[in-house]
Amino acid sequence: MAMDRSSPRRPLWTAQLPVSNEGNHRISRVLIANRGEIACRIIKTCRLMGITSIAIYTKEDATSRHVSDADEAMNLGSVEHAQVNPFLDIPYLIQTAKQARADAIHPGYGYLSENSQFADAVRESGMVFIGPSSTAMSTLGDKRQAKEYLSKNEPIIPLIPGWNGSGEEMDLKQLEREAEAIGYPIMIKASAGGGGKGMRIVRSSSLLKSELERAQSEAKRSFGSSECILEKYIEAGKHVEVQIMGDKTGKVLSLWERDCSIQRRHQKVIEESPCAWLSPELREKMCNTAVKIGQLIKYEGAGTVEFILDIATGNFYFLEVNARLQVEHPITEECTGLDLVSLQIYVASGGVLGNLPQLKTIPQTGHAIECRLCAEDPIRDFAPQHGLVRFWEPANPDIPRDVRFETAIETGTRVSIFFDSMIAKIVVWAPTRDLAINKIVRTLSETACIGPSTNQCFLQACLMHEKFHSVDYTTAFIPSNLERLLENPHLKNFGLSLQELSAIPSMFIRELRSQSGLKQSRKVFGSIRSGFRNQTMDRVNVPWDIVTRHDAKAGSTVDPIVCRWLQESQSPPSDGFRVQVAPMPRPKTRAEAAEANGPEEATITYNTLSTALRRGPLPDSKQLDLQPHELRLFSAVLNTPNSWKVGRLGLSVSGQKYTVTLVSVDDRVLHLESDMGTPSKVLAHVPALGAPFEFHCYSPLSYFESLRASAGGEREASSKTILAPMPCKVLRVEKKNGDEVKMGEVVMVVESMKMEITITAGRDGIFQTTLKEGDSVDEGSLLCNLE
Incomplete structure (x- = not known):
């Protein structure tokens, strides 16, 4: 197939369903057996094709946009309290589809999208399954069976070295022998899986048992099957996949390739098309191999043939066939101009690809x-x-x-x-x-x-x-x-230092408080003008705040910055702001620097700062002129039960223009003096820095109260406890109460967001817990103690 790189780009083309007199299935109502963004994607195509879309959702997913986007939506109950995840419950999904009077079910990707039993159950119920045949799924969708089938029926297909024994053969001794024969490093893969779930790299025999158990556990929860295979892990490999589309006549087309090599946890995060590393000859060879595999099994619908490409040798090896739509299908659509979801529906209804003139020549533009x-x-x-x-x-x-x-x-x-x-x-x-x-x-x-x-x-x-x-x-x-x-990657070219940036969330809070009418709400001192100071000549009485920035690497707030407001604007701003920003002064003498607990520590820090403020500009201070051009509040989120403030701030900082989106997490911004020791949390997104930064803004009083709250004894106690990093379910407790553990040892394995997370000891100690396998805990709850 010749590649067309010169043709002008055209809008995505949406296929029309074939007429019923060709003996095809008529599809007018589609239930989407999935959720989230893929459901939204399918809903969009259904709307273009005049098909009624039916979404399903759970209690935990009720705010997802696919629920409101669909023509109809059906509640499946709760994931948390169901014995079986509703998205994996085949009888329940069939019952729901029948109740919705659906003609067809689109499985999307993930969940049951490659489950042959689900495909059979849908078809046996009289509905159309928008996907390949169950034979194709069981033969090519399962990694083990795909390799066995190809080695028997098409031995010229290059297969990566590995072991594909069945579940009954998964004896650890046998696996150890097979792994040694393949040669470390090896890859454990869930046979029925994808999306990085149930995959582990093993570099030595000592890790084989533990990594196999984790891979099987993830695979069982994600795909309903714990069977795994072993493969040789190619260190210098590219993950290249070819999109195919087939119909009932046995015709299979290649829609070109994608490079999906940027991966973390074996799951793709960046994909591109075409693969710029491939030569035209190698591209043609890989695409032809993918078509040959599809033709061999008479593949129907959208599928992806995945290869690992060894760039050291130029050889490529078959990995698997994903018998479904891929997460990265949009980049193929963008380069070919074809709507893959509409083609899935077209083929599922009995349409013949050869009847579509748009497919005579498929561009890659x-x-x-x-x-x-x-x-x-x-x-x-x-x-x-x-x-x-x-x-x-x-x-x-x-x-x-x-x-x-x-x-x-x-x-x-x-x-x-x-x-x-x-x-x-x-x-x-x-x-x-x-x-x-x-x-x-x-x-x-x-x-x-x-x-x-x-x-x-x-x-x-x-x-x-x-x-x-x-x-x-x-x-x-x-x-x-x-x-x-x-x-x-943007910091080195950004016009402001993070120290200078700290002034912006502080200014945002001051503007919010000014616009909120806070001074009218004060009962005791309501008659005193804003900004009044009893001792005007005392430099400490110049308005100032303390701002800390959350540092993800440190896992805590760092860099307390003092913002001295030398000139404040009134709303709307006229003359702007003049502010000095400086790091918090540190105690200079050995006695002052000695570690202190609670009130003593706060007193030492305050005395050091107040003395420095009275001497004039703080050491290493920088003076900024801030001129707000616009502060636009987003009223859509101001009246929610736990409201937060969102503002779009356009301003100039010493002549340089910036636009910042800021979120004050809650209403504490309006009551700063009444929340002793608690900061106002502000998230600031600066486009020039590419992502939000988290700042904690304190009044002087609340900052020093926070120091008193973090006494050294409390810090020591906290190091003995391990808290849940997020709401999670305990999968395994690796230690028994009373066991000695060393720092870095795994003590528990928990599950959250469809992933296993290992909990390790942060110190040596004696393990104690009240939890058992299957228990669910909230974020911040106690997992265990290390006494």
């Missing part, structure tokens, strides 16, 4: 990149995060057609622990790869996603890394460059 924006903390080994999305605003692109946001979230949506951590897929297209990289970096940096921690800045670091630009990156890209990728 320009370059597309997709990034998966996930609620996770890259600093903490990409641990999934959860919580309220306090503000969501996608970037406003110059050419909207060339930028896609596929998401089910909006401002006020809660990221749940019961589902995958992906928040959105962000997709761009451009005529060249360099232009596509520049466009998606800009799109990511200008998108405001304020709430749970995300990988937003990490994605930009990946895209801006010179190794990514060189195209010969491999699946080892992230672990090989992790330290640098965890740094903000």
Whole structure:
């Protein structure tokens, strides 16, 4: 198949269902047996095709946008309290679809999308399953059976060295022998899985047992099967996949390839099409191999043939067939101009691909990149995060057609622990790869996603890394460059230091308090004018605040910055603000620097600061002129039960213009003096820095109260306890009460957001817990003690 790189780009084409007199199934109502952004994606195509979309959701997912986007929506109950996850409960889903009078079920991806029993159950009930046959699923969708089938029926297909024994053969001794024969490092893979679930790299025999148990546990919960295979792990490999589409006549088409090598935890986070490393000859060979595999099994619908490409030798090996739609399908759509979901529905209804003139020649025009924006903390080994999305605003692109946001979230949506951590897929297209990289970096940096921690800045670091630009990156890209990728790539070119940036959230709070009419609410001193000071000549009486910044690497707030307001504006601002920002002065003498607890520590710190303030400008201070041009509050979120304030602030800092989106997390901003020791938390998104920063803003009194609250004895006590990092379920308790543990040892394994998380000891001690396997705990709850 010849590649067309010169044809002008056209809008995505939506296929029409064939007429019923061809003996095909008529589809007018589709139940989407999935959730989130993929459900939103399918709903959009159904609307274009005139098909009624029926969404399903659970109690924990009720705020997801797919529920409101669909023509109809049905509540499946609760994930937390169900014996079986409703999205994995085949009889329940069939019953729900019948109740909704659905003609067809679209499984999306994940959950039961590659489950042959589900496909059979749908068809036996008289509905259309929008996906391949159960034979194709069981033969090619399962990694073990796919390799056995291909080695028997098409031995010329290159297979990666490995072991594909059945579940009954999973004796540890046998596995150890097979692993030694393959040669370490090896990869354990869930036979029925995908999406990085149930996958582990094992580099020595001593780790085989524990990693196998974790892979099987994840696989069972994610796919309903714990069977795994072993493969040789190729260190310098590219993950390249080919999109195929087949119909009932046995015709299979290649829709070209995607490079999906940027992965963490064996799950893709950045994908691009085409694969810039491939030569035209190698591209043609890989695509032809994928078509041959599809033809062999008479594959129907959308599928993806995945290969591992060894860039050291140029050899490629078959990995698996994903018998479903892929998360990264939008980049194929962007380069081919074809709507894959509409083609899935067309083929499922009996349509013949050869009857569509748009498929006579399939172009591969320009370059597309997709990034998966996930609620996770890259600093903490990409641990999934959860919580309220306090503000969501996608970037406003110059050419909207060339930028896609596929998401089910909006401002006020809660990221749940019961589902995958992906928040959105962000997709761009451009005529060249360099232009596509520049466009998606800009799109990511200008998108405001304020709430749970995300990988937003990490994605930009990946895209801006010179190794990514060189195209010969491999699946080892992230672990090989992790330290640098965890740094903000924009900081070195940003006009302000983080010390100077601290003045902006402080100013935001002052403006909010001014606009709120706080001075009218004061009862005792309501008649005293704002800004009155009893001792006007005392430098300490100049208005000042203390701002700390949350540092993800340290896991705590750092860099207390003193903001001295030398000139304050009135609302609306006229003359602007003049502020001095400086690090908190440190005690200079040995006696002052001695460690102190509680009140003594706070007193020493306060005396050091007040003395420095009376002497004049603080050491290392910088003076800034801040001129707000606009402060626009978003009223949509101001009247919610637990309200938070969102503002878009346009300002000049010493002549340089900036736009900042700020979120004050709660109403504490209006009552700063009454919350002793508690800061006002402000999340600030600066597009030029690419991601939100978290600041804690204190009045002088509340800051020193916070020091008193963090007495040394409390710190020592806290080091003996391990708290739940998020709401989670205990999967395994690895130690018994009374066991001695060493720092770094695994003491528990918990599950949250469809992932296993290991809990390790932060110190030596004697293990004690009241929890057992299966217990659910809230964030911050006690997991165990180390006495």
